[in-house]
Amino acid sequence: MTWVPGAQGSPYGVHNLPYGVFRQGDRPARIGVRIGDLLLDLDAAEAAGLVLAGGALRAPTLNPFLALGRPQWSAVRSRITHLLTDAGHRAAVEPLLLPLAEVELVMPFEVGDYVDFYSSEHHATNVGRIFRPDDEPLLPNWRHLPIGYHGRAGTVVVSDTPVIRPSGQRATPDGPVFGPSTRLDIEAEVGFVVGVPSAPGAPVPVDRFADHVFGIVLVNDWSARDLQAWEYRPLGPFLAKSFATSVSPWVVPLDALADAWVPAPEQNPPVLPYLRDVPHLGLDLRLEVDWNGTVVSRPPFAGMYWTAAQQLAHLTVNGASVRTGDLYASGTISGPDRSETGSFLELTWGGAEPVGLDAGVKRTFLEDGDTVTISATAPGPDGITVGLGEVRGTIVPAGAPPR
Amino acid sequence: MTWVPGAQGSPYGVHNLPYGVFRQGDRPARIGVRIGDLLLDLDAAEAAGLVLAGGALRAPTLNPFLALGRPQWSAVRSRITHLLTDAGHRAAVEPLLLPLAEVELVMPFEVGDYVDFYSSEHHATNVGRIFRPDDEPLLPNWRHLPIGYHGRAGTVVVSDTPVIRPSGQRATPDGPVFGPSTRLDIEAEVGFVVGVPSAPGAPVPVDRFADHVFGIVLVNDWSARDLQAWEYRPLGPFLAKSFATSVSPWVVPLDALADAWVPAPEQNPPVLPYLRDVPHLGLDLRLEVDWNGTVVSRPPFAGMYWTAAQQLAHLTVNGASVRTGDLYASGTISGPDRSETGSFLELTWGGAEPVGLDAGVKRTFLEDGDTVTISATAPGPDGITVGLGEVRGTIVPAGAPPR
The missing domain is CATH 2.30.30.230 (Fumarylacetoacetase, N-terminal domain)
Structure with missing residues (x-):
């Protein structure tokens, strides 16, 4: 009390x-x-x-x-x-x-390395269907390891920092053209903040996760889909993601999430021993994506296929060390239903099915002036919820002077 | 004098x-x-x-x-x-x-973000032929933009730091297995060290390169090819590269390289305006790769398709800012001849053609105890060369305690 x-x-x-x-x-x-x-x-x-x-x-x-x-x-x-x-x-x-x-x-911590995973089965399946309609949506490696890549640490910004629309190359039938992104998107994610470093050559086992990770933030991994589709082969996304990644200003300690642990989805085929977390637990975080005042999606974190403990174990199993301030994000959180998707790419199925906002406004991707707010809660003790704050950003036109 | x-x-x-x-x-x-x-x-x-x-x-x-x-x-x-x-x-x-x-x-600077490009046409073509033998070796985007990705800044280490063999998953006909990498490789590269930051939303034009970049280091971007082949789709290399990246201890100022600028290879098709550097100049740096005492390759930096000025312009054209200490590497440097390749993947053509070292020793990829030293020189004034130092590393067995 x-x-x-x-x-x-x-x-x-x-x-x-x-x-x-x-x-x-x-x-x-x-x-x-x-x-x-x-x-x-x-x-x-x-x-x-x-x-x-x-x-x-x-x-x-x-x-x-x-x-x-x-x-x-x-x-x-x-x-x-x-x-x-x-x-x-x-x-x-x-x-x-x-x-x-x-x-x-302001930005609550200085980011060491920023890693972004891709750990929602529904998201990875949706993206596979949209980008590679003729293939199996999930690539053969997806269920064997938590796919991830390094993002740009120097452009991780705190909530409410304006997001300048990125420019870059996109493919057209007549070859690539340069200009402001026309398919600017969000990715609703949860980020894990590393406190205690690990040594080079000393992997962090799945059961030592809480020795290293201090807490969580909400993450919006802004993404330019047109830039991404053209640039990502064979080395992955680069300019499509590097212009800005927003995080919530509050780092919620794992200690506040003791009532939020729930069984994570069963993994089949069984994972290799270094990824076996017993019990295999996820966090029952409930996100909400608000687009210009309309809640368009409620992504459920509890359904993530790969857990944060598995992600950290994988990230370090090759001997890579972590540092204080390292941030690793879950990847876009999407549930099975369209109203649970964590990106507008999925919500509008590649831009083919616009979503209705307030006052009859329709949207596919972000327009200048749009504001997206991702918020979340978790179950707490005695039926009280735990507030995870929010991460918000407003799109300003390409070429506008920096703030 | x-x-x-x-x-x-x-x-x-x-x-x-x-x-x-x-x-x-x-x-x-x-x-x-x-x-x-x-x-x-x-x-x-x-x-x-x-x-x-x-x-x-x-x-x-x-x-x-x-x-x-x-x-x-x-x-x-x-x-x-x-x-x-x-x-x-x-x-x-x-x-x-x-x-x-x-x-x-010791490590000469604190690395902000580490970006690795892929800017040698010969290297990208060789890798395409080895990894995707049934396709066009160069992907459609390659000649339109300098392909790159973010690497792990926290594991950039100075020359002579022991390199612990990474472990990870590799594909076998019976599914993935876990263990020490069996195809551990080098990548001989040149790295550019950013001094002066840029602001968010303010791209660095090609002709402002020297306002921001202080100088260069030699880079060995150690790579586990077996891990890479299994993990890299669709988001690019991750554990295959993140365990260690070695740099030379000396940062050579651009001021020391005034006599080393040479015309870079003509670019066809013409590049988009933001990538047009006139004059289009590369650096005549001559690298040498020594494997356990035998010089196995002499990669020529002058032939790189994309220049460092173009790389910086591309990296920032989406509005991403650079910070003091950011490091961006050229990508593996390979010339047209097998004896000019900057990786053992290419030198031994995917491990199919072992290379002879001293005393009749044959190698495909790195074995424990192997030492690789990459050194380089550039033309200087009055016929004197400019020494770029060397970046050296010795492989220690997986699981060995960190130093």
Whole structure:
């Protein structure tokens, strides 16, 4: 039971406590934790000795805190919970609470490497059907390993950063032409944030996932389908994805998701031993994709074929190391139903079946000025939900000056 | 004419002056510049006021110096040249020269994003013939844009870092199996190091290449061909490349390569306007691949189809920004002749034609204990060559503990 006004029963109660980084006026960026519609200034809290993290909370990014590891993450979480629930601390803590409306949320961590997986069977099948209609939709490797690739870390941006429409080459019957993308799309994903590094040559087994991963963010992996279709063979997507990837400002700790674990879909054929996670659990995260005010899709994360523990085990099984701040995303989340697809490519079946928004507006792909907001919740304790915040972006025309 | 003993006429004379980062005993890493077989301690030189870079030379990586930009790069280079050629400075400077044999060279810069291109026509054609024998070797997009993809920045390592043989899945007639790679290969490449960042949404035109790129390194993009063949569809190489990418310890400034520019191969069909670099110039860098003491190949960089200026223009044309420390590599460098190929895949034609090393030893792919050294030179002023150093790695068995 928290003493913070308005926080009890909220999706951002003491059962959640997501971390972020904020600016207030001209002051340097600092770390905060969300409680209700307020934010506890952890820089000030550590300076005052209310919470101790060896100075890791007095940094302009979460990276030093992420590097501390699970025992310290848990200790800090316990202490914050105590401060926010024990009325005896109210006098000292309340002055360090700021209304969210008075701060600007910035990129919460410095991204090391960014990897994007492709782990929804429904998404991979849909894309296969749309792009390669004459072939088996799933390639032979898909059920044997979590397919993934490296994306561009330097263009991962926080929610509300404007997304400039990318330009590039697309194929036409008369050869390639250059111009602004005409098939700009979203990909609704969940991202996993690595805290504790691994050493070169030392794979992270599936059962050590929680030793390394601190928590999750929501991800919108903006994608230019016309650029992608022309460029992706044989080395994969490049400019179609590298212009911007948006993440939610709140990193929700795995500790807040204890009630969200559910059995993941059975894997058949059986996976190789290094990918066997027993129990094979997914997270029951429920996403919602809002396009200019209309909810167009509700992608269910629980149905992902490959789990985050398997993805990390695969990513490192060749000896590749992970660093603090590495981000790996699930891949587009799509359920079996059209209304559960995580991309507009699928929602409009390659642009062939426009979707209706409010006021009779029809859309296939993104137009300039469009805003997409992806939000999500998870089941929490005692029937309360866990809010995962949202990742939002508005498309600005190609060639507009950067913000 | 330099007063430094042994440096006059050396490939590392005052016409070259590559930058690196070194350790000496227990002291923190610091920046140096190579002259002959010595290294000028630039940390000490800036501390003594002999060269001024606003403190950028007093850092443990080159990144702050790389961020300064071309006018400052040129000013520092001029000043160092003056110090090393004007005998009046000898008394002050000579105590700051260290024998290379007494220092350990470490990773010279912190890598932002790592991108790998695929810009040798001979290489792309050879790979197409080996992997897709029934199709046209070059895919339809290849002559229209410089194909590239993102690699793993966190596993870029400096020369002489042991390379642990990666494990992973490979296809067999009975389905995929897991184990150490059986087709471990090299890729001889040249890497371009970005100094000055670009803004989101602001592409770098072909003619602004030298405003952003500071210099070059040699790159060995170690590749596990068996893993690659199984995993790469549809999103490109992932574990096959992510375990290690080695770079030479010396970053050779573009200023040292003024005599190395040569016309690049004519491009037909004509490229789109954003890729038109006039004049269309490549660098006459001559690489040498040494396998356990035998030179097996001499890849010629001058024949690369896509230039570094075109690669940077393409990489940013969608609005993606570059950061200080970004590294983009040319892709495997192969000439028309088998003895000019930059990978063992090509040299042994998919492993079908073993190559002879010293003492009657035959090889197809890398065995544990093998050492590969890639070195290079460029033409310099007055018939002197410019040494580009070397990138070396020795294969250690899979599962060995990390160093």
